[in-house]
Amino acid sequence: MNNSSQPGANARAPRSKRFNGMTLVAFVAGATLAGGAAALAGAAGSNGWHHGMMSGTHSQADMAAHVDHMLKHFYAEVDATDAQKASIDPLVKQAVADLMPLHEQGQAAHAQALAGLTGPAIDRAALEAARATHIQLADQASRRLVQLIGDVGEVLTPAQRTALAEHLKHLHGLPGA
Numbered sequence: 639m640n641n642s643s644q645p646g647a648n649a650r651a652p653r654s655k656r657f658n659g660m661t662l663v664a665f666v667a668g669a670t671l672a673g674g675a676a677a678l679a680g681a682a683g684s685n686g687w688h689h690g691m692m693s694g695t696h697s698q699a700d701m702a703a704h705v706d707h708m709l710k711h712f713y714a715e716v717d718a719t720d721a722q723k724a725s726i727d728p729l730v731k732q733a734v735a736d737l738m739p740l741h742e743q744g745q746a747a748h749a750q751a752l753a754g755l756t757g758p759a760i761d762r763a764a765l766e767a768a769r770a771t772h773i774q775l776a777d778q779a780s781r782r783l784v785q786l787i788g789d790v791g792e793v794l795t796p797a798q799r800t801a802l803a804e805h806l807k808h809l810h811g812l813p814g815a
């Protein structure tokens with residue numbers, strides 16, 4: 639509990655809030671990206687996803703189950719109420735749906751880069767176009783994730799955000815865990 643009469647309490651509050659917010663961002667982004675990546679890999683029919691999370695043989699139902707599994711862990715970590723779950727669930731699922739086209743566009747840019755690299759001559763214009771597309775897509779995805787993080791953060795209580803931050807510090811071996 640922060641008490642403004644404690645020495646240094648006001649000096650620590652902005653840093654603590656920023657860290658808790660960034661930790662929440664990392665958790666929600668990770669959970670969303672994991673679910674979104676699974677969804678995107680399945681939807682695009684790719685041959686696989688980083689770290690073996692999803693192969694092209696998985697269905698939309700498998701992706702939905704993965705997102706639900708990630709949310710179940712998230713809800714347990716923050717001790718979410720039924721009302722919070724009902725608010726957060728559609729936020730995350732809409733974000734995953736919004737990110738799916740970005741993944742597909744990223745795959746197309748990746749193919750463009752490979753074509754520019756593997757032709758008889760290096761196509762620097764194709765490589766640059768693919769790079770620019772990747773940067774644009776990353777920016778769009780980042781904006782969407784920040785929107786999701788803000789939306790989810792508004793549903794959680796400060797105590798839940800703090801509990802989540804503590805869990806993530808411990809999970810990732812961060813100082814002060």
